[in-house]
Amino acid sequence: MNETINIDGSDDANPRPEHFHRFRGPLGFVRLVFDGTILLLVMLIIGFIVFANGLAREPKDPPHATDGITVLTGGVSRIDEAMKLMAQKRARRVLITGVNRETTLEQLKTLTPEGERYFDCCVDIDKAALNTIDNATQTARWVAENGYRSVIVVTSNYHMPRALAELERAMPGIVLVPYPVVDNNVEVARWWEFLGTTKLLLSEYLKYLPALGRLWATDLARVALPATSVPPADEPEP
Template sequence: MTSQSDQDPPALSAAAPSVRCSGLRAAIVATLALGFVGMASGFIVFLSQLRGAEIQPGRTADGIVVLTGGSSRVSDAIDLLAAGYGRRLLISGVHPTNGANDISRSLPDSQRLLNCCVDLDRSAVNTRSNAAEARRWAHERGFRSLIVVTSNYHMPRAIVEMSHAMPDIELIPFAVVGDKWRDDPWWTSGATFRLLLSEYAKYIAAEARVRLAGLGVELAPDGEAPTEWVARRKPATALAN
């Protein structure tokens, strides 16, 4: 006659895989949920960094760097130069076929400044190379402080890249706020929401790469798409923000 204890082990052993699978599923769901909450919280923090209005820099700098790719960035940077916020201006990411004359067609009042105090960088194709060219330009001229001009949604990543490229230079952000940002809340526009999500992903990637570099782990370029160059014979301020 078999006892109850002799009959239990098979049943328990059959139930064990099911228990393990349930525990694994629960762990996966919990991990995904925590990851989603973390990404959502990070996105909120990212959005909190974006200025909704343009604020003049609190001080002057040795130079001004503007990263092409968004509406009114170049014109705002030239306005800062004209107001005496910097001694020279670097326009980084200009299309290789463009010259100062192409920019002056859309900004006729800036001809004098373009002739005397503006340098064009035609080699940068993304934010990382923008930072490298700005570093080279600043070091060649002995500049110790720069005003960085780019769109508000692009500013967090630009500062990450430029701070990493030139930690010895003080960076003063000037965030350009496009008309679309002013006219409608970002959450009412699907295109703007997608732009912000894409920029947030690039910002996270840049932060991760820079932190790894600080630990001595250098990664290859992240494959970021080229910035929109100033189109030949088109206004420098007409690019989509």
């Protein structure tokens, strides 16, 4: 007796694997959302561990010389480290961005032994920036005004990834040299043993992800927009 081959698409012909059926119907949609949420949480946890373990544990050796230094305020030692780099002739000028509007120049000078030596000649102060995005905007403006092509970025080690993402988005093509400042009060080497450090790093990680997303979106937009869409400065638009 010849075997009959079923080609009418009925359930007994090449049935779908069981895992497809688990997502059918209202209950299947709930399962799909649940499984997707679990997967997202696992990815976030893995990403956070990679982020936390990738932070600098020790002070870096002074980088090579650049055109300028930008200091993102938030810790006294950041300004002092920038002045030390100036003393080593690592840059021409320093921008301290995000300074409190009530803080005076004389107060800033007291934060570092090199204050009197460099503040009057080689330091620019920005009091307009209120957050990291503003820091990047003000730094990009300062870099453009001075015609710089390379900048040392001075900020805390846990803040560095987000700072670099915002700076790269604000001024593509500029060489950014990270100089992370290690805060002895933030134990990043064993962050999981300290609840305060874990909370700080988790907060920074959750801020870093949107910054990274903005950078990727900006990069995609630059690739998508043809260079010819902007007419040369010396040629009038038709």
